[in-house]
Amino acid sequence: MPIYAATRDRSPDDIRAALTNLVRNFESDAAGSRKQIRDLMDNDRNLFFASAMEIVKSAGDSRGGQFVVALFAANGMLLKALCDSTLSREQALALGRAAKRVDPMVDSALARGLADSAIGDSAVVVSDPARLMEIICEIADPARIMPSLMRLLRHPNTYLRSKAVKMIGRGSRSVKWVMGRLSESDPRIRANAIESLWGVETPEARTLLNFAASDANNRVVGNALLGLYYIGEAGVLTEITRLAAHESALFRATATWVMGESGDPRFTDSLRKLISEADPMVRKRAFAALSRIKSANAQPMQGQPWHIAGRILAGESIKGIRRALIAVASEDMRDQPKVAPLQFLLSEAGQYITSYKVVEKPPPEAISVIFVIPRSRDAAGGAFFSAAARCLTWKRPSDLWSILPYIEAGDGEPPAPHDPDPAEFTAKSEALAATLQGTPKRIECTDLWTALWRASRPDAGQSRGRRHVIVFSSAEESRIAGHGLISTVQTGRVPLQAICAGPNAELQEFCKRTRMPLQLGVQDEISELVERAYLNLLTRYEISYQPVSTEPVPLKVRVQSPTGWGEAVIPFYSEAL
Incomplete structure (x- = not known):
């Protein structure tokens, strides 16, 4: 006869001790333990239930404890267990989650039991329906328990009705159904209805969230604004900041x-101001929100590092709005990142910009790029050649490149002046990589200004799409640019970017007269400058923003998403490309 065989004359203490030992030693003989635990249940369900309730509080995720939970779920005891007042809220939630793991359909039985209790048709008296509803919200699939949720809409408890509204909204994802709930007089129902739309990215949901943001109740407004934040609506930053200045302390x-729920560092300045708020509730929540934001931003960046580049467009609107074109690139040109508006974090002089709009544009059409590069591989420590080769990562099959080498001052005399051939283009990355690995022959080179003439002349080879020129320099140019070249660049509409690894007064004067950007960097910075100059040709995002500085300061752009991140500082030019 088994040691723990069930008998009808055993005391509650005996049953409890037997069940405890069976659960503790479950692994040693799982099959035998299962049978003996079932025998204890079949012998006296009430004694078994009372003993098992003590065990589920402490058994954790042990196999024996899981088997007891499975018996609860399979034998109609789970609802009674979850309603047991001796279980704390945390213990009840843990039991509900454990039951869901062993029986994925258990949520239907629990929701049906809660709905039945409202009309007195349940075998179990649900003394705390709010707690049971909280557990159901935690573990249930709203679509599966929809019939019971619809019945709960008639429950006399307004808290349960509001929770049922939220779950129905999440399960149906119906904007039309949620809209019908906004006519309810109970603000909890309206607030939970709006919360059910979090993560629904449709034009209809966006419109309804914007409408609810003007509700008379603070909870409804807060849920609407947070919903807009979650779907990446950049304009919501200004609305949330404005709400922090509302005349009502509740708002x-x-x-x-x-702000705290978002974890967004752009709200830090607003929250710091609210710390000195007269209302104690506002102060307390401001401190809590700052703590959450600090904790969220202390985490390491997620995903892969991305390459960010951009340029600020010339001119401002009447209202002082500036525009920037931004490129975001991964290491794989075939899988380029898609960035939501709120994932762009903009700042000037350490101060965040919260008023901006992002428009995603189609990928640029095919382009032709001409690299005007010093012949010597020693120029800038070889960084020009290696950086140009690195940019092949982002060259699309349809794009054409041309490499025009020239002889810098101090590298000997260039060949005698002659009428150079137009630039030759190719789409073959392998051929371009080979060219960038070798040293151009002197006979193939010209001086700097002749190379720029070849790159910018109207008949500059069989180019494709818009032509762009990127010129590199590491030494002072002794000759000045001719008026013909300056006029050609000014009128030819060929964008040019210059990158210098040292002073070059004549090239700087040329860029100034042609209104083209020039960037100066030390040798270690050249690779990054070249990469960003190339990515500037592939911009896909146009950002209109209200600057926080009245001065022409650089724009810092940080991109932060679950799949990748990156940042860049974009210089402000009085004239742009």
């Missing part, structure tokens, strides 16, 4: 809650 407190 200001809601603003701090939204």
